[in-house]
Amino acid sequence: MQAVEQPKKSKLWALLSGILGIVWGGLIFVAPSYILPNIFSIVIFSIVFPFTAPSEETLQILHQTQMMFIYLVVFIWVMFIVARISHRYYKKTGEIPYWITKIFLLAASLGVIATLPVLVSYIPGLTGINDVTLQIGGMGSVLIITGGVSGLLGLISGAGYLISLNRFDS
Known part of the structure; x- marks a missing residue:
């Protein structure tokens, strides 16, 4: 009985997965340095907002932080889709070790889980979910830790993935 050799896989998904993983890790460790200085302003804004008219600067900081969060959410969902495709694409091949695809899928899944409570709060009728979720036994810190591990x-x-690129025949 002759063994059937699998066709060689393209390294495009490996390159894309490697770049997304590196960028996601970099964003998670760089984004807090941008967000943390603004958190104090946002907390003050949310406390003072009902009593005074917010300043243009405070509204701008709030808008920038919300936009950055939306970009991070879109990025993690794109990464999750790429991780699913990459995990299936490189299954049982020798180009990419299977544990790398599993870790990448786990990273993307944890990132998606960390964004779910806030995304659900944008659904009309469920706007109070985020407040409840973040108050339940330090759930906010659990979500932050989940995002950090991701x-x-x-x-x-x-x-x-990037190190494994040399395993491909060009």
Whole structure:
């Protein structure tokens, strides 16, 4: 009985997965340095907002932070889709070790889980979900930790994908 050789896989998904993982890890560790200085302003804004007219600067900071969060959410969902495709595409091949695809999928899944409570709060009728979720036993810190672990795993798996690129026949 002759073994059937699988066709060689393209390295496009590996390159894309590696770049996304590295960028996601970088964003998770760089974004807080941008967000944290603005958090104090946003907290003050949310406390003072009912009593005074907000300043243009405060509204601008709030808008920038919300836009950055939306970009991060879109990025993590794109990364999740790429991770699913990459995990299936490189299954049982020798080009990319299977554990790298699993770690990348886990990183993307954890990132998606960390964004779900806030995304659900944008659905009309469920706007109070975010407040309840963030108050339940430190759930906000759990979501932040989940996002941090996601970034770290994304960085590791992204590096794994990029290192594995030399296994491909060009």
